[in-house]
Amino acid sequence: MDNCSKQAKRDLGSLLPREMLGWRAEEKDHSYDFQTIFDYIDGAGEVYRSYNFKELVVRRFKKEGKPEIIMDFFDMGSSEDAFGVFTHDLEGEDAGIGQASTYKGGLLSFWKGPYFVSIYAEEETEETKDVLLNLGEAVASAIKEEGEKPALVALLSEQEVDIGKIHYFHNHMILNYHFFVADENILLLDQQTEAVLGRGIQEGKEYAILVVRYPEAKKVSQAYNSFVNIYMPDAVEPGLVQTEDMLWTASDIEDNLLVIIFNASSDIIAKEMIKKIKERIGRK
């Protein structure tokens, strides 16, 4: 490890408190990188790898006779990926901490700047909830700068989707976690692609909007062709198909972006949504 990396590691730990309401940090933190994360987090380590995470620092807090508290502090390298990994699990109530947060079942999660933070109490009590929220506020205050959300998020409007439930991600595995499209990577997603997935409801049916940005225009054409050839070989017109549930899927490209509407209640609505998103892309 070079001096610069050592310095960075020290700085990361310095953002975390050592004591809160009688809970004291263990003397030594533990840290994990892209390769070693599976030593700490089982298969779910794949989620953080999918968001290009740089380093995880784990600090444990103890108080005699009380449940242990574990703080997982992820340096995601960018605010976009910190936001993205936060959107992976949006279950819970807003705790008002960081740039967005959730609290549920003894777990507080939030993001701020390039960091994603998860603080967990081994048993949920009123007391531990208080400690978690105070720890969260202390860490959020120590992170001085806020970060930008991915620009792609602005392409989805609250007129169409539940803005608080948007997922941002890069690869095929995370897409399928939230919305299964195909077992193979037919959209040619990888760590260089960016995608947003939003959901809305119309006429009692849930539809989904997926927008993917590819690093180059050539790649978006390949992805579009791959998608329409495999997903809609029976298209009624280019990029438009009625699926087995009598709903509609539409797809189109604009610049280096691919837009797909799944489960629209009519072909007209599907095409109208595509048109609106393409107009927004044009204005950016």
Place this chain on the structure above:
Amino acid sequence: MKKKVITRRDFLRVAAMTPFAGAFASSLKAREKPSFDKARVVLIRDKSALISFNKPNPEVIQRMLDDAVAALLAEKDPLDAWRKLILPSDIVGIKSNVWHYIPTGSVIEQALKRRVMDAGVPEDRIGISDRGVRRNRVFQKATALINARPARTHHWSGMGTCLKNYITFARWLPSYHPDSCADLAKLWYLPQVKGKTRLNILIMLHPLFHGIGPHHFSRKYTWEYNGILVGQDPVAVDTTGLRILQAKRREFFGRERALQVPAKHIFLADTRHRLGVSDPNRIELIMLGWKEEILI
């Protein structure tokens, strides 16, 4: 022949047939009927199995395992059943699970070790390990494996299963992660594993039926089921465990709530990899002990 891509539309085609997510995979992938007869699984429960969370009662656990193994092998005396499973000449690896929040635990590990020794295997030819199985000398030479792990939902594979418990035999774990760990059954064909498993134990003392956060754990989503599932077919054992977890989710959430990720690897272990039985109609389930809120 080029492999057919399975898309969302394939699911829509079979959705009308069944609401059971796992069965989708089964419907889509089945090429022919598996060749197995009925698989026997024993579910044993005892209200006093736990002293507290993660602290089982050793005497009760030993009795539960004895009764379950005896029923599984249709023997009156548990030791006779164990002697059917393990030979004195065997080298035995007890594959444990050290997951921090709900581990297999020493009570169950030692109860199993005791009976392996009773079957005539000297202590120095018995190993207990989880993450060190590839380096463990006993496991490297093992002629028999006993697979014991707690049941829980799992962030990436849908469920932490007996099938999945062999992931630490893999050289590179992420190679088993694609498509929600669809092909975990391949682990069972690795040279260190293939054909060696004599017994699978899915521990359901306080299973996790829903997960949150990086560690996919909250005590809030565990419950005292006080059960243990035992069988020789890992697919049948896992299928039964999954049915119990899904029933608990229905009860807790008050509605049908699918796992965050379908545990398709269980069904594909049957239909794609032909490792065992995932059809509940072909599983002979023997239920022993406490029946209250059995959920199956």
